[in-house]
Amino acid sequence: MNYFLSEEQQMIKELAKKIAEEKMKPVREKYDENGEFPWEIVEALADADLCGLYIPEEYGGFGGGVLELCLCVEELCKIDGGIALCVAATALATFPLLLFGTEEQKKKFLPDIASGKKIAAFAVTEANAGSDAAGIQTTARKEGDFYILNGTKCFITNGGEAEIYVIIAMTNKGKGARGASAFIVEKDTPGFSFGKKENKMGIRASSTRELVFNECKIPKENLISREGQGFIITMKTFDASRPGVAAQALGIAAGALEDAVKYSRERIQFGRPICSFQAVQHMLADMATKVEAARALIYATARTIDNDPKARATKCSAMSKLFASDVAMEVTTNAVQVYGGYGYMREYPMEKRMRDAKITQIYEGTNQIQRDEIALALIKESARSK
Amino acid sequence: MNIVVCIKQVPATTEVKINPETNTLVREGVESIINPFDMYAIEEGLRIKEKVGGIVTVLTMGPPQAETALKEAISLGCDEAVLVSDRAFAGSDTLATAYTLARSIKKIDDFDLIICGKQAIDGDTAQVGPGISEELNIPCVTYVKKIEKIEDDKICVERMMEEGYAVIQLPIPCLITVVKEINEPRLPSLRGMMKAKKAQITILNAADIAAENNRIGQVGSPTLVSKIFAPPFKGEGEMILGDVGEQVEKLVNKLKETKVI
Amino acid sequence: MSIRILEDKCTGCSLCVNSCPFGMIKVVSREEAGKYHPKYKKIAVIDAGCNLCGACEEVCPFGAIVIKKETKEQSVDLKEYKNVWVFAEQKKGKVQGVVYELLNEACRLSEQLKEKVAVVLLGEGVEKEAKKLIIHGADIVYLIEHAVLKEFQDDPYTDVLADLIRKEKPQIVLMGATTIGRSFASRIAARIHTGLTADCTGLEIDEQEKILLQTRPAFGGNIMATIKTPYHRPQMATVRHKVFKKRAPEEGKQGEIIRKIYDENLFTCRTKLLDMIEDLTQKVNIADADIIVSGGRGLGDPKNFKLVEELAQVIGGAVGASRAAVDAGWIPYSHQVGQTGRTVCPKIYIACGISGAIQHLVGMQSSDIIVAINRDSNAPIFKVATYGIEGDLFKVVPALTKKFKEISG
CATH class of the missing domain: 1.20.140.10 (Butyryl-CoA Dehydrogenase, subunit A, domain 3)
Incomplete structure (x- = not known):
């Protein structure tokens, strides 16, 4: 079937296939077995410039879009559907920034993601809120120039390994889904820790973990868009x-x-x-x-x-x-x-x-x-x- | 540091077969690749550049199609690419090839270090690297498995030997050939591939490198291939049947007959 | 020399395309090539990779391919060149085993040529070895002793041997295809401007022309090529260890030791040998072994290499491995047999749990006897095996070990 891919898109496919065959194939069994995080593959993808396919060139990316991302993910997953998640889940957390982030936020976070230096994670799900986003119990309360986060997210892909997290938390519980907001939280922020690492049926090379916020204080500049936009951001993401x-x-x-x-x-x-x-x-x-x-x-x-x-x-x-x-x-x-x-x-x-x-x-x-x-x-x- | 890496485009050997009736190579659908040992040479060149600065020029002699090999080298990070191509080079053996490449390197001008793979997988001769060094009258160390130290005027390398390795110091300029133990070659990057697509390849012919006519091509080649044939067919082997005890018994008897054991 | 397609004769029949061993002929439309012909639409064109082997000239029914063999300017007077030489590679004063194998072959060739066998020995304090070389077949030993030549170094060795060749004019020079031999021979050939054929597996003298026919594998052993050096001298070849049989000593055989003295000021030595480090893991020289027992992926686990090692020990063999086993980190690289490892040619090669990828086969298929033990009857290893056992290596190998133990008591 001819999908009329551009020369650049063909190149992405070819390169992703090469990495999958030469780098992922020899280790896929190992990572499936031991459930460790495949940092060596993240590095290989970063070296190949495949981490920032969907990120604009001005932030160090390749300037492609969702199709470029899909072509890459497809090729990688032909060999291993778990390892490739380190890129795919990072993209999930990057879209809120791309779609709603301020110029400052983009400049600060996107280049490291594009270069593959850092990976990211997006956290909506909680023990009692999965498909029903309105049930989110993690809260963010504003104190001066800061927000204070409290609560626990679960089943978060790239959890523990990512440096950049986009968290959906309630700024106004009374408003239900309309009271949710999106925040950027960096790893090593005091009050932010990791809980249980899940032992999964499949995609075992991917890290799935609990995120725990206990009076975690983040600057107000880390709010994405406005308060109350969390649900819209999630849907568009x-x-x-x-x-x-x-x-x-x-x-x-x-x-x-x-x-x-x-x-x-x-x-x-x-x-x-x-x-x-x-x-x-x-x-x-x-x-x-x-x-x-x-x-x-x-x-x-x-x-x-x-x-x-x-x-x-x-x-x-x-x-x-x-x-x-x-x-x-x-x-x-x-x-x-x-x-x-x-x-x-x-x-x-x-x-x-x-x-x-x-x-x-x-x-x-x-x-x-x-x-x-x-x-x-x-x-x-x-x-x-x- | 100016580094020249010499590469060769070869057929991916696993697929090369000889037609037993016509005694010719079956080349249909045979993919051309950069000689695998040259990939280590490219990688080492790039690593040196990343460490001490400089440029890496990749050089090959071959038909115009060899340009794809040079472009691949650029996609890995090489800076310049030179293709030496001329009908007059047809029929070159290792000596004529070494001469031609040496002339081209002189044309490239200032070089500090020349790196070659230990041998090409199609010819397996391992002669061109040392031949180039002789033509250029520079020292050479083959089978290098590690570069211990690089300074402005000398390098220190480990040469793999049958019983261990020798530590050898060479003045710059010099030539080394490398073995697979030296590094793990990288894969191309997307930016590299884009760069390769647009890259300008310098093409040199016999006149450009001021080659002497009696030193290139068939005339400049002392050796001649007089015959090509398929290796003798081993014949059907014998499958030893029976249960494990019987199999072992029969095999041991057969091996005993050889009087080796 | 040149090759030409006669435009008026070529019919574009394509016979030549299939005859070309190097795939260097294409048939294109004449229009495209700008070579109009009233009758024929197509024409053959020859690519730059042509090495003028002549295969196409023979098959062309129309005489449309012409290879003009210019009478080559003879670079040397061939008649001046006499005798078969062997370079005696020595390490720590001891001449290497391959040299005695080459001597045997040199004796055979020299008999055909009715010439003498000479050996060149460079070193320091190696006169005893020179005598040994004589009883192993050398008529003449050129002995050059000097501190600089104690161990092999590319520059002074090249200076000395190249000079000796120029003065003494040998017909043939043979060297072992060792690390040293392969590099050294290449430099000598480049300096003298003569032909060199690496890794020969067969050497013969052409009865009529009295020149050396050198046969060697190419393309990882998929093809054999016979190569000659018609107009240059000496004719040089390297030969791997174990290709030829060692010559038995002949006590009392006489020979001449000719000492050559070199002024050390004439030596160049741009490289400096700083150290020689013996590597124990590399010590296993599987290329030397008469029997090799090899293990592959089928072993499943590094600890199962024990089975292979035990069998090897009982029958006095070395342990080899496939690339899969080495890449998995089960056994060091020095044990690897195959295209990217060592080429071996033992009398008996026992492959346990090795499926036989072509890259492995090219490294061992010239072994005298190949035994394959594999549970998959379709494994390619069985195609080269002298004896095949389809079965569970975990049962077969220990049973073999046990059986051999019983025999040896």
Whole structure:
């Protein structure tokens, strides 16, 4: 399929593929096993200039957009869906700054992110607030030129490893979702510590951790946009970041498909390669069709967002994430099936893909929430057209 | 420090096969790469530049297509690229190649250090590096696994030997060839790739380097390839069947027959 | 020498394209090439990488390819050059094993040429070795002793040998393809302006022309090439250790020791040898071993190398490894066999849990006997194996060790 990528976009794909093959592949098993954070890969990506693809050139980035990010994430995830998260989750935390940050905030934080010197994390989720952002209990109270943060965030990707955190906290609890605000908190700020590190089913190379704020004092300049904008910031951030999750799912699925086709040609049963059996052929055909459909949807969504970053893209963004993650789950499950018993064994990289794929249906809004958003957008559009 | 790295574009060997009927190389779909050992030479050149400053010029002799190898070197961080290309160079053996490269290096002008990979994976001769140093009349140390020290007028290197390594000091200018133990080559960066796309490659022909006619190409090559053939086919091996006990028993008997064990 | 396509004769049939061992011929449209012909639409063009081997000239049915062999200006009077020389590489005063192998080959070649065998020995206090070289086949030993020549150093060694070659005019010069030999031979050849062929696996004398035919592998062993040096002398070659058999000593054999004295003021020595460090991990010289037992990824864990080591110990072999095992950090690099490791040629090579990537195969496929033990019957290693055992190495290898132990008591 020809997606009419520019020469630069082709280069990004080629380079990301190279890093995935040469740097990530030899270590993916190790990181999946021990759950350590893959700093060596962050360094490799930084050296390759791939950390700032979506950051404007004036802040040290490459000046691309969501599509460039997606192309990179897809290629990396073909080899490992967990390690690549260090970039994807950083992008999630960078979008609030890109979309709503002041010039000072951008100048202060973006260059280090673009160069790969620092990674970032975005924290909304709490024990009792995930999909329901209005249930957030972390608070920020203003005292003079400072805000004081209290509360605990959980399941935060890049937690403990990131230097820059974007935290959603309540400045006015009475207003529900409209009382939430977004703050930048740097690691090593007094009163900010890390709690439990999660032991996960998949994406084990990614750090998922609790953030604990106890009278954590930050300068008021670290407020993003205005008080009460936290919910809007979160929603618009998700609009931009969900194609990234979709690209992660796509990469995992595409990698699984590629390996499954190859394996089906090598594996001999009843005296011939299993790819000669129609039962296997049809599975592969369905897998390939769905992967390609997901890719087309994601690239189109990314281009829509890049074309007008200010416009809301909730519907297509949610569709990409919903579709690609469901495809990833299905394709990896079937890829394990093609591998048969070997697919179930840790020695082969297939069962890992199945474990990694699952999270894409859950985080940055479960797929149930995505359907809600898509439906809501549909109804609104219909109402407006009347 | 002015560093010249000599590289060669080679086919990725794993794919090179010989057609047993025609005795010719099967080259369809064979990808061209920078000789893997030269990647270590490029990396070492870049590391030295990053440490003491200077520029890295990458040099190759070959057909016009070798430009892709030079562009890849630029994407890794090399500053300048020179392609020495001329029909008159056709048929060069290692001596003529060494001469041609040496002439080109003289043309490049001031150089302090020349770095080559220990050998190319297509020819495996390891002759061009020392040959260049002889042509330029500069000292040379082959099989360098570490550069211990770099000063303005000398460097100190470790040369890998069969039983260990020798520590050798050389005055600058000089030439070294490097082994894979010396470093881990980097991958290109996106900015490097963009730079490579726009990079201007200097192309030199036989006249540009003022080469003597009887020292280049086939005429300047003392050696001639008189025949190319596939290595003798080993023939079908024998699979030893049976349970583990039987297999071992049979194998041990076969090996005993050889009287080696 | 030059190659030309005769425009009026070329039909664009492409036969030459397939004949070119180097893929240097393309067939393009004549229009594109600006070579119009009333009948033929296409024409062959020759790329710059052509080395004028002549394969295309032979296959062209139309005589459209012409290679003009200019009568080469003979750089030297070939008749003046006589005798087969071997450079006697010595370390710490001891002549290296490969030299005795080369001597054997030199004797064979010199018999065909009806010439003498001479050895060049540089060092300090090495006269005893010179005598040993004579009983191992040398008719003449050129002995040059000097403190500067005690251990190998590129500059003075090149000065001395190049000068000796110019004066004595040998027909053939052979060296071991060692670290020293390969660098040294290259410099000598460049200084004298003669041909050198590295890593030869076969040397023969052409009956008619009385010149040396040097056969060597290229492309990591996928191809063999025979190379000659028709118009330059001496004809130089390096040969790896273990390619030829060592010559048995012949007690009482007579020979001449010719001492040459060099004025040290004539030596250049721009490099300074500061230190020589023996590295114990590198001491395992697998290239020397008659038997090698190698382990690969199939061992699964570094501690399982014990199985390979035990077998090697019982049968008196060295331990080798595939790149996968080395890269995983299970065993030091010095044990690595293959394209990026050592090339080995033992009498018996036992590969345990090595699938046999081409890069590994090129490093060991010339072993006399190859035994492959692997659980995957499709592993490429079985294609080069003399004996293959499809099975679990964790059962087979210990059983082998046990069996050999029983035999040796």
